[in-house]
Amino acid sequence: MLLQQGHDVTVVDNLSKGHRQNVPAERLRVLDLADTQALASLLREKECDAVIHFAAFIAVGESMREPARYFRNNVCGSLSLLDAMVQANVKHLVFSSTAAVYGNPHTSPISEDFPIQAVNPYGESKVMVERLLGWFDQIHHLTSVPLRYFNASGCDPAGGLGEEHEPETHLIPLVLRAVKTGKPITVFGNDYPTPDGTCIRDYIHVNDLAQAHILALEYLINGGASESFNVGTGTGHSVLEIIRAAEEVTGKKVPYEVGPRREGDPPSLVASSKKLRERLGWAPQYPDLRTIVQHAWNFANRA
Ligand code: UFG
Secondary structure (H helix, E strand, O other): OOOOOOOOOOEEEOOOOOOHHHOOHHHEEEOOOOOHHHHHHHHHHOOOOOEEEOOOOOOHHHHHHOHHHHHHHHHHHHHHHHHHHHHHOOOEEEEEEEHHHHOOOOOOOEOOOOOOOOOOHHHHHHHHHHHHHHHHHHHHOOEEEEEEEOEEEOOEOOOOEOOOOOOOOOHHHHHHHHHHHOOOEEEEOOOOOOOOOOOEEOEEEHHHHHHHHHHHHHHHHOOOOOOOEEEOOOOOEEHHHHHHHHHHHHOOOOOEEEEOOOOOOOOEEOEOOHHHHHHHOOOOOOOOHHHHHHHHHHHHOOO
16 A cells, blocks of 8 residues: 555565565565664665554463563564664654553543553553653654554455464454354353443454554654554444354354353453544545455455
């Protein structure tokens, strides 16, 4: 989308989770974020105006078992990048943050001024980086936009890019896998204080998420001050609603069974996206759940 909208782009990835084939070969540099000097050289060589930083581990459950790995990769990696940006005099950063910075909020929808109180090392690692960003702004005048993602989902309808995690833990790809394999998915708890008893999340199409990054980038380059923004549609859907949407899209039954709650799952996480809409003029192109599931289904059935 950056290329389509006239930006020049270099992608840095250590390919520990990323997929080489998703990026034009001439734009990819295989580098680790820990390599501050190599990053600084690259930023100088390419005369970068800004960085969008997505490189982090993302599995909440894993972060509860291996906190050191999460803090090292997510916090130390970000610090190395910030250090390199200062060395190369690059002044703007868009950062992938998360709704997990809010922990278990008691009311909904969630606005950016809700208390920050992560309840797992994954969320805490993002909180720590948001705090680093505050100091780098104050001391080095490096401005940044942390985007607090709710549930990234769907697939780029044109580019054929979608979720390819190993192992997969996210609901929509797992539901679609259950349709294909016939092996039931487990619904993690149906005794939550929600209308149908299952957890509610705000599913945001990956292209709408991507567009929020481009708006944030242009805002910073045009002199905007550091600000955090939620990225969600403002509408929540329960796990059973996702299953029903998948049945409508695929025309098949989703085999499922109800299991115990998953540790650390808040009952409901729904964004207020008012600030993003008002301040950056963002409007989601694909807010409809069926479209999100349809695009994910197209990806699951790609040739
Ligand atoms: N779920 C199931 N069964 C499954 C998988 C998920 O019932 O097999 C449920 C979960 O309990 C949850 C919902 O489906 O209620 C969504 O779960 P995901 O694992 O797809 O997503 P999460 O809401 O747990 O987490 C996502 C990101 C995190 C981020 C969080 C913030 O993966 O990185 O959103 O909202 F922190």
